[in-house]
Amino acid sequence: MNIGIDMMGGDYAPLEAVKGIREYLDANGTARLTLIGDETALKPLLEEYKIPATAVVVVNSTQVIGMHEHPTKALKEKPESSISIGFHMLAKGSTDAFISAGNTGAMLVGALFSIKAVEGVIRPTISTLIPMQNGGTGLLLDVGLNADCKPEQLNQFAVMGSVYAQQVLGIDNPGVGLLNVGEEEGKGNLLAQATYPLLKENKDINFIGNIEGRDVFQSKADVMVCEGFTGNIILKMAESIYDISRGQQIENDYFNRFNFENYGGTPVLGVAKPVIIGHGISGARAFRQMIGVAEKMIETKVLEEMGKKFTS
């Protein structure tokens, strides 16, 4: 197993990425890591943090895509950037997964255009983990890749989310809820109304019905499905709850779980190979988590499993 890591992505690159790798190795991580970045900047850090040459291979990149560059333009004009090289290596099979905390747009464009979609998938999706009050973890999707959706897409998100929850999060027979404005069938906007019957009839998921805003943190559903507009707003509100609780100097275990660094990054679901996108502010812990997620996605062949659902 070989995991590619963009060492130049994120606000604290490459230092925090190196520290994350150190943490991963300390926890007996065994994947081979391909570190893509500016060799001259990386070398002293790898020495300082005693990263053994047996665990990593450094691939030099001479360009960096900035956090605010236009994604397609940057990918086109910077073929020697760490993100471009990362996708190139993943596409041709030199690596089995690719992780970056860099330009989110460029990561999405790279995932969508340089990595094949899982067969049968209309559009890939991105998800986030949601800390539940009972200690568990839920999965919310889409969280921003698809701001406008058709019912068929939401139906696919439900399947992809279920497979991911089962294989990677280890949730047995995950319950799927449709984010909506009321509990009863027939409630909602046109999209939700049209999606409900599809989910109800879908044999590949355990549909539990509509869930409301108040249920998001209540583990009513393990997999929560909505279009990316609503999902993105929920995600950013949830992130802000952590900032607020810090600002209010509240020390609470549950609210601390809203620290999204705990979860590392967001996998792109529906593309054929694991691509994990980290937050710009990713620190060592986030990098370590992302490596762990990539590892698990490779091990469990979760993306292949998704493919089976759409082609059978």
Add this chain to the structure above:
Amino acid sequence: MNIGIDMMGGDYAPLEAVKGIREYLDANGTARLTLIGDETALKPLLEEYKIPATAVVVVNSTQVIGMHEHPTKALKEKPESSISIGFHMLAKGSTDAFISAGNTGAMLVGALFSIKAVEGVIRPTISTLIPMQNGGTGLLLDVGLNADCKPEQLNQFAVMGSVYAQQVLGIDNPGVGLLNVGEEEGKGNLLAQATYPLLKENKDINFIGNIEGRDVFQSKADVMVCEGFTGNIILKMAESIYDISRGQQIENDYFNRFNFENYGGTPVLGVAKPVIIGHGISGARAFRQMIGVAEKMIETKVLEEMGKKFTS
């Protein structure tokens, strides 16, 4: 000024309504209150709480619309219910406002079909107050009446919200934000993309641009505009934050402000007379607040002010 109150609506009716009236009178409230409800149930409570006959008039109702009844059906089949009578009195001018914590659907149907819309308004809307971290209060709309919206409707919500924020909340030149998935113009789903230019060109509002989920509690905008699907989910998530902080035994002034009882009810904006819908769990404090909101809406002629924006 005469404010109609449904004494039979809500989980703790009529007791909490009576206690709310007591609190209102204790705070030197001077509006005349028309109490619509079961006379035999009300009389002993009004005596017990020493509500003077000079302050209130009791109008007997012999039917009650339950919390889970079908709104249109119930209003049709129960003309002697407190909600039906309340709207009848408001429509013919016997009262100047109507408050109920009863069946929300019936309240909305009553407001839309028995009270004229403000001239020029495409569809009325409902809003909620949002506690801001800086101590202020924001207004979010729509929060569920209009799950699917056109850009023109969001543009009208922006105007109605601005007038309400100015007149009733006392916010000078309120900033209007469009709820979206990114800050830049051009971001968002098709609705948000089409709404942005309308808000930008609207001379009746102080448009500050897009706001994201993380900005909802940050007083970036005083008036936050979205369709009712997203708004309803935000509202119910915000309500759940209070429940969570209570469940976690967090005693924090800011999180305590998420107790939506503080705000009483939700006025229906865009109908020609004040209609205020309370939460089913409304207690004394919520009733008192709702009477205060109705009073302020009558005093400031806020609904007339809205009308001027759409007819001039």
